[in-house]
Amino acid sequence: MEIIRGGPEDVDTAALIWAHAVSRRDGYEVPTLAEARPGVESALANEPSLLLIARDGGEAVGFLAGGPQGTDTAFVNYVGVHPDAWGRGVGEAMLRALPGVLAELGYARAELLVFVDNTRGVRLYERLGWIKVGAPVPHPRNGRLEQRYSFASPF
Secondary structure (H helix, E strand, O other), X not given: OEEEEOOHHHHXXXXXHHHHHHHHHHXXXXXXXXXXXXXXXXXXXXXXXXXXXXXXXXXXXXXXXXXXXXXXXXXXXXEEEOHXXXXXXXXXXXXXXXXXXXXXOOOOEEEEEEEOOOHHHHHHHHHOOXXXXXXXXXXXXXXXXXXXXXXXXXX
16 A cells, blocks of 8 residues: 555545545445535645545555644545445555654644544544544534544654
């Protein structure tokens, strides 16, 4: 598995991975690229943004995207793995590569939100040292509970 820094040319790839992942996770029809792209573009709109692409055998199987939240904090908007690659350590590989990229970009910490019913994601974040921040809150669009997690330097 190879984790690389992505660029604008990887936005569509990331959006399609996300479309397939949320479709499988949440049990609805796969969103179109036109529906999935704006969210990924928005996550990368502010600098310094971060986009990691996980490749396995040359094929993109996962991505991590986000950008600035505060002066020294990055917000990870997306950690997405194509369902065909679930269980192969793709998410973990990207999260283990993240601290080095954060340091390169001048971030001291990162935060993310995860649905509390996403048990695989919650287990992964907690196993890798992400810490719960506050109480879960309802997502503004769908009402599902989300938990904020933080990961701080030293990495």
